[in-house]
Amino acid sequence: MSEPTLQAQIDAANAYEGLFVPALFGQWATKVADAAQIQPGQRVLDVACGTGILAREVALRTGSNGRVAGIDPSPGMLTVAKQLAPAVEWREGVAESLPFPDQSFDAVVSQFGLMFFTDKHQALREMMRVLAPGGRLVIAVWDSLDSIPAYASEVVLLEQTAGQQAADALRAPFVLGSWEVLATLFAEAGVTSAEITTHHGAAKFPGIQTMVEADLRGWLPVMGVSLAEDQIGRILQEAELALSSYATVEGQVTFHLSAHLVTAKKF
Numbered sequence: 001m002s003e004p005t006l007q008a009q010i011d012a013a014n015a016y017e018g019l020f021v022p023a024l025f026g027q028w029a030t031k032v033a034d035a036a037q038i039q040p041g042q043r044v045l046d047v048a049c050g051t052g053i054l055a056r057e058v059a060l061r062t063g064s065n066g067r068v069a070g071i072d073p074s075p076g077m078l079t080v081a082k083q084l085a086p087a088v089e090w091r092e093g094v095a096e097s098l099p100f101p102d103q104s105f106d107a108v109v110s111q112f113g114l115m116f117f118t119d120k121h122q123a124l125r126e127m128m129r130v131l132a133p134g135g136r137l138v139i140a141v142w143d144s145l146d147s148i149p150a151y152a153s154e155v156v157l158l159e160q161t162a163g164q165q166a167a168d169a170l171r172a173p174f175v176l177g178s179w180e181v182l183a184t185l186f187a188e189a190g191v192t193s194a195e196i197t198t199h200h201g202a203a204k205f206p207g208i209q210t211m212v213e214a215d216l217r218g219w220l221p222v223m224g225v226s227l228a229e230d231q232i233g234r235i236l237q238e239a240e241l242a243l244s245s246y247a248t249v250e251g252q253v254t255f256h257l258s259a260h261l262v263t264a265k266k267f
């Protein structure tokens, strides 16, 4: 499969910012920034920044004397991030190889990216390396699929209508949902001070079709799964019934979402 053009990546990032950020990700930026105890004047790095919702929240707190940097491998995400917050330092790169000197940040934050890193241990070691002594690392990951029934229902629907690969693509964001898996990962990476807490929020989509279509057209292709148009049409039809219990009378979809915040201190 050929790489999408930069314009296609920017279009996808604009769609991400317009739909997924308000529906899912936006509310977590304040929780992560609170846990990181961001103060005016601090130097803060947002890893896997996407379109920058967390970096923007952090920049409000560090103020004009602070330094906020965001790093992500996606040029499309970074283009949108730059348009929304030109004052933040946006860098293209991966968590496994951070282009910053040792001890250059007072806090390192990251929400909903760790599950996608190719080498999670190396990424955690890198995030600790760039933290100054006394600095804080805060990482958010989704809770397990068992705790988020709406997505569990959508996974079942995809398994029945589009097969295992499509269902696995939708399972991927939730694979670090177990406390045991998370604790083991951080311990293996040498992060001895990690503490895990679980937090609660809500997802809000304008409707069932919007939610499922965004996953079918926006998320599955990112995971290497492209469905045919007639199959997408059939799944959207079946989704109306499969997810009906999460829709309000006005047709909006709202459901409980939980996530784990892992907090660690650099000694």
Ligand SMILES: C[S@@+](CC[C@H](N)C(=O)[O-])C[C@H]1O[C@@H](n2cnc3c(N)ncnc32)[C@H](O)[C@@H]1O
Residues within 6 Å of the ligand: 021, 025, 047, 048, 049, 050, 051, 052, 053, 054, 071, 072, 073, 074, 077, 093, 094, 095, 096, 110, 111, 112, 113, 116, 117, 118
């Ligand atoms: C679900 S998005 C979360 C974006 C953002 N943190 C937010 O809350 O909206 C996951 C992000 O992880 C990024 N990503 C994937 N692999 C990465 C890696 N190895 N290093 C850094 N970022 C990565 C993707 O490009 C994507 O922007």
